Amino acid sequence: MYMRIILTGGGTGGHLTPLVAIADKLKTKLGPDAKILYIGSGAQMEKEIMSGEGIETKFVVSGKMRRYFSLLNFVDFFKVPIGFVQSLWILLRFMPDVVFSKGGYVAVPVVLAAWIYRIPIIVHESDSAPGLANQFLAKFANRIAVAYPSAEQYFPKEKTALVGNPIRFQVTEGDSLMLRQEIGFTQSRKTLLVLGGSQGSQIINQAIVKILPQLLQHFQVIHQTGKDNLEGVLREAAFMGVKPGHGSYYYAVDFINANKLRDAFALSDVVISRAGATFITEIAANGKPAILVPISQSANDHQRMNAYALAEIGAALVLEETNLGEHMLIEKIEMIFNDDELRNGMIEKIKTFYHPAAAEVIANGIIEIARA
Numbered sequence: 001m002y003m004r005i006i007l008t009g010g011g012t013g014g015h016l017t018p019l020v021a022i023a024d025k026l027k028t029k030l031g032p033d034a035k036i037l038y039i040g041s042g043a044q045m046e047k048e049i050m051s052g053e054g055i056e057t058k059f060v061v062s063g064k065m066r067r068y069f070s071l072l073n074f075v076d077f078f079k080v081p082i083g084f085v086q087s088l089w090i091l092l093r094f095m096p097d098v099v100f101s102k103g104g105y106v107a108v109p110v111v112l113a114a115w116i117y118r119i120p121i122i123v124h125e126s127d128s129a130p131g132l133a134n135q136f137l138a139k140f141a142n143r144i145a146v147a148y149p150s151a152e153q154y155f156p157k158e159k160t161a162l163v164g165n166p167i168r169f170q171v172t173e174g175d176s177l178m179l180r181q182e183i184g185f186t187q188s189r190k191t192l193l194v195l196g197g198s199q200g201s202q203i204i205n206q207a208i209v210k211i212l213p214q215l216l217q218h219f220q221v222i223h224q225t226g227k228d229n230l231e232g233v234l235r236e237a238a239f240m241g242v243k244p245g246h247g248s249y250y251y252a253v254d255f256i257n258a259n260k261l262r263d264a265f266a267l268s269d270v271v272i273s274r275a276g277a278t279f280i281t282e283i284a285a286n287g288k289p290a291i292l293v294p295i296s297q298s299a300n301d302h303q304r305m306n307a308y309a310l311a312e313i314g315a316a317l318v319l320e321e322t323n324l325g326e327h328m329l330i331e332k333i334e335m336i337f338n339d340d341e342l343r344n345g346m347i348e349k350i351k352t353f354y355h356p357a358a359a360e361v362i363a364n365g366i367i368e369i370a371r372a
Contacts, residue, residue: 003030003370006096007055008039008111010104010133016049017278018126018359019102021166023055025363037094039087041106060086062106080109087113097370098122100362101141103134115140120369124362126165126277127302128309130154142369145362147277147355148309164355165281166362172285174262184246185220185267190337193268193288194223195256195279204272204293205229207324209236212250214330216242219337220249222256222264230254262286270336270343275307275318284354289336289346290316293324315349 005026009015019038026034035056040046042059050057060083087109091099099114100122101107114121123141125134128148135154138144144155147165185191192215196204205225208215215221225233233252234244244250256264265271265286273279275294283290292310294303310316317332336343355361 002033002035003367004035004037004094004096005366005370006037006039006091006094006099006110006114007102008099008107009102010041010106015102015104015126016046017168018124018166019100020049020053020055021168021359022100022362022366023053024169025166025359026366029363029367037090037096039090039106039110058090060090060106060109062109083109084112088116091117091119095119098366100124100366101134101137102126103131103137105133107137108133111137111140120372122362122365122369124163125151125155127151128305129302131302143365145365147281147358148306150305150309163361164353164358165277166359167278167281167285168258169359170258171262171265171282174264174266174286176263176266179260179263179267183222183251185249185251189218189220189249190269191267192219192221192333192337193264193271194221195271195273196224196226196229201226201274201293201295202229203321203324204274205233206236207326207329208272209233209240209242210326211330212237212240212242215333216249219333221251222268223250223252224256225252225254227254270333272333275303277302277306280306280310281354284315284350284352285356287347287351289343290350291329291332291336292316292318293321294318296321310350310353313349313352315346315353317346 007019009019023036026036038050038055038057040059041062062083091113096119098120099111101111102124111121121141122143123134123137124145126147128150130151138155144160145163146152146160149162152160152162194208208223242250244252265288268288271283271288271290273283273290273292275292292307294307307318311318319332
């Protein structure tokens with residue numbers, strides 16, 4: 001008998017990559033006895049990632065509840081019942097043994113439909129404090145998994161467990177030598193890896209380009225710009241007198257896939273990144289000191305809360321978007337590069353945020369509850 005599992009969650013890289021990691025584990029454990037369906041919002045990123053992983057997908061209409069006044073709140077109010085009816089129909093036809101939700105507003109109608117059908121539900125919260133969707137969905141969940149100890153207080157103790165944030169196995173144990181040779185970097189210089197999130201960050205891009213001439217006097221830089229930003233970054237870098245290529249110590253790319261990302265982590269000595277839960281977990285898995293730049297307008301301010309959870313124990317430095325001036329940024333970068341004691345301390349502390357068995361534990365929980 002096939003085990004039928006539904007995965008659902010908001011259509012961002014932070015939700016999708018953990019779902020892919022869990023799907024990998026389920027396929028390994030169950031083999032051909034697993035039939036996995038992803039239900040999302042229809043975002044392009046969802047289609048690309050899930051089709052690339054060979055995971056069947058269905059999409060439903062989803063509405064977002066904002067904490068501030070917006071006319072879109074009225075529009076989205078009417079989307080919720082539509083998505084709920086769609087979810088009821090999809091679940092009726094697929095009839096899963098369990099629904100696993102990463103949260104986000106697309107998960108709300110799916111989880112509610114599962115609850116109506118009395119299908120077991122597992123909810124996972126990646127951030128240090130849950131968003132509105134997961135706080136609501138927790139009421140219907142049989143089990144709740146969290147990635148940060150601080151998130152446990154928001155959920156019923158008897159059905160909540162700290163398991164960490166699952167990540168793809170492909171982002172650890174990279175080959176620094178192979179990438180160094182490919183992009184023409186030298187072993188004699190330390191390397192800065194810049195990640196602005198799955199879609200890049202204009203604010204981080206602009207801040208880095210402004211200090212490139214100073215950085216490249218002593219260091220080398222791998223810069224993921226985001227698919228829509230590469231051309232602009234290269235143009236601005238050229239204006240600053242920097243042309244990427246062998247011997248320039250600057251490698252700019254629109255997007256780094258999982259296989260090359262692990263090589264980039266292996267080659268890098270310091271990482272600048274947004275403070276999404278998945279990026280933080282990948283940085284922690286690779287044991288890299290980090291400067292985190294949280295999105296100022298992230299949902300429920302979760303990126304700032306994630307970043308400061310690390311900063312409180314000395315696992316990372318935090319720079320607000322408003323503090324990304326040239327002098328402040330170069331000062332923080334040079335401080336980590338030039339202080340071995342600080343850098344080594346950050347490496348040891350950030351590793352505590354990585355739970356290598358997270359995907360395994362969650363996959364086991366899904367299988368166990370499905371068979372119960």
